[in-house]
Amino acid sequence: MTEFVLVAGAWLGSWAWDEVVPELRAAGHGAHALTLSGLADKRGVPAGQRTHVQDIVGEVERLELRDVVLVGHSYAGIPVGQAAERIGDRLAHVVFVDSNVPVDGESFLSAWPSGRAMVEASMAANDGFWAPLTEADCEGQGLTDEQIARFVAGSTPHPGATLSEPAVLARPLGGLPATYIKCLLDGDEPMGEAAELLKSEHWRLVEMDTGHWPMFSQPRELARILLGRAGGAS
DSSP: OOEEEEEOOTTOOGGGGTTTHHHHHHTTOEEEEEOOTTSGGGTTSOOOHHHHHHHHHHHHHHTTOOSEEEEEEGGGHHHHHHHHHHSGGGEEEEEEESOOOOOBTOOTTTTOHHHHHHHHHHHHHTTTEEOOOOTGGGTTSSOOHHHHHHHHHHOOOEETHHHHSOBOOSSOGGGSOEEEEEEGGGOSSOOHHHHHHTTSTTEEEEEESSOSOHHHHSHHHHHHHHHTTGGGOO
16 A cells, blocks of 8 residues: 655645545545645744655654655645655655755755745745735636635745755755656746756656646546556556
8 A cells, every 4th residue: 555645835734635635545545645834734833944854754754654655746845855865765756746846955945046036025025934825826727716715715824944945965866766747837848957857767757737736626637647656656
């Protein structure tokens, strides 16, 4: 039995996977949606980027999980990628869902120069937090009005320290068994480091014809892709 550990991106918590988890469990696997410190039901808990790495590693160890498929969406790809190398032989596969990937010595903000000023301005106006998106920000991503409303209502401000702390990698990510899911409404191709990593023989690219939040817009299709990675399949 594969154990999926699911981590959503900025502003979101474990609730974002509510329509994916039942699909994974119905197929006979474990599914553990994780809220990172400082977000959703853990709002108010102090958090940096290293805290989020430990959140993930700690959950795997606490539950004594093996044959683990780590799933990181958007921002969460950064802590998930670091956690993947820290859990050793417990790891079966890593899935990056339209996500950032960690770069040793780089932070979320330093690796996104075109967006840095916008995020820092939001943090300056919101006591060090990145303010959640509005309904207008979510348009054009394959979401229904109901899905957008759910996204906006559930989002909480994102702790700024998680965006500015640099990632720490012991070895290149290209050696890990990984799948990168590119959501085409959010750009035709993986950008930057993700594109380089996909040149590795250990990485695979899967495309979804939807927007940046497939756990809302196409949860069954996303679950089907994840199930294809059960047992560490490539």
